[in-house]
Amino acid sequence: MLNSDEDVIIVSESERGPGKSTAPGDKLTWHFVADKVNDFAWATAENFIWKATRATIPGKGAIPIHMVYAPERAGSFERAGKVSRHALEFYSSLWAPYPFPQFTMQDGPSAGMEYPIVINSNQGAADHETGHQWWPMTLGTNETRYSWMDEGFNQYMNILSRADNDKKPYNQDGLGQSYGRTSGSEDEAPMMWNADYAGGGYSFQTYGKTPLMLSMLGGIVGDEAVVNAMKKYTVAWSYKHPSPWDYIFFMNNELGQDLEWFWYYWLWTTESVEGSIQDVKSTNGKTTVTVLQAGEMPSPVVLKVEFEAEGPAIKTPSNAKMIDATTAEVTWPVSVWFNGSRTYNAVMDFGKRKIKKITFDPHGRFPDSNPADNVWPRE
Ligand SMILES: [Zn+2]
Known part of the structure; x- marks a missing residue:
């Protein structure tokens, strides 16, 4: 599986069970070991099919991408390996190399949840859930209190990934301006507000607004400068727990400007430019x-x-x-x-x-x- 980008079936429908895909007998013990992780999850099913492919990580080489899924959802895993490979490779070069030795996508009732090294996801959410390997699995931020540093940054990089996948330059134009249509809504909580209390505006506060903020930042300092500063932030704060203030000070310093006014209005208020x-x-x-x-x-x-x-x-x-x-x-x-x-x-x-x-x-x-x-x- 590490020799090509093809999907390889490791356990097919007919190969399942003790004595075929696993050791014979009625008891099987698995030991899971992982370094540098902040959480864990696993999935099990007696009918999982197991296939695998690879991603090539800069400075590290090929690592396996495992996919385990129920036979009736095979169609949702047809492109899953390809989408995850692109995400692992693209985000590795955008921010910092994917730090873990393998990657697994597991099927189940939840098809959009992230853990270190493993995601509950088929191809549908694969790009986004893979993105979480950086936030919060490498930079351990608090998703409840500061969701914009986790889901928000992820949504921003998903835009860059989509453009790269389509072999087009990314376009941040129009995003920042579009916030004017939302500003003034009584349903919107500021980004520096606990996501559990964000109410009807939860999704916009947590996922939607950060790419609009970073579009405006790119309009001031240039998009490339934003990406470069974010890259350095990723390297500086890997395996640490950056607070919003750590991010703000880092960006001000890296971008060489006092942007306190910018962070204040975007993060602590729901005001717009007009x-x-x-x-x-x-x-x-x-x-x-x-x-x-x-x-x-x-x-x-x-x-x-x-x-x-x-x-x-x-x-x-x-x-x-x-x-x-x-x-x-x-x-x-x-x-x-x-x-x-x-x-x-x-x-x-x-x-x-x-x-x-x-x-x-x-x-x-x-x-x-x-x-x-x-x-x-x-x-
Ligand atoms: Zn997410």
Whole structure:
């Protein structure tokens, strides 16, 4: 089974039972031994089929993936080995190599639960449950108190895994902005709230919101910087019990920015950004964009500026970068809001080329319930 990515049947339907797949006699004793684990689980059934395949872990080589399942659910295990292999290999290179010597997927009434080295899962939840080998099986966080550091991080990396499996670049655009549709719901508990008391908003609080938060973080520091910092966090805190504050301080330090405002609003509140363009005035080649901040959560001011194809040369101010010959993206830091003002006059000096269109938050990273007012002129 370690020589190829094929599935190999170890115990088929006709090979089950004492004297065939196990030692003869009516009593059988199994001893399970595992290092560095924080929990255990096992499954048993007299009718399990056992098949196996492999995953190739960087720096370690091939390890077995075992699958045990009832014959009537063979169809749910057809792709299970392949999905788990991709997850083990992808997350190993994304964060840190899978630390355990083997991996098992077991069938049963529960088809979505994680333990170290073993998951109750068929192919349906295989990517996600395999992801739990990192959180909380390697970084031992408290899922009840800080579910966002466990299920939330897992949901985020599942997006990256899905894109890699589809051989596409991952796309975090739009996710952060979409939180504007949820913010303000009385059913939503803040992320720093015990998941057992999250009520009707449990699923969003525990699973849904973290990828939106990390989408906005990527909109500020770049997605690659987020992934790299998370990777270093994984290595630094493996086999330890990081608290939310450990994570926050680690990320601030790694990303080289004081992001206290960011963590405060995402983790301790249910506030959103709600930016919009109120007015645009041009005189002598200088353009003033009046941005309104109607939410409680601040954000950097990021404007996409689209120019007419013809006209005087476009100058590039130091806080701008050209995306193509007639499109620029210009950024002012979040601190422009720290004096408490609700409007900010963003002054741009691109020279006298005529501006066709301006968009606030062009990548859809900042929570906003009505992105239609982010565009000038209004569509
Ligand atoms: Zn989970």
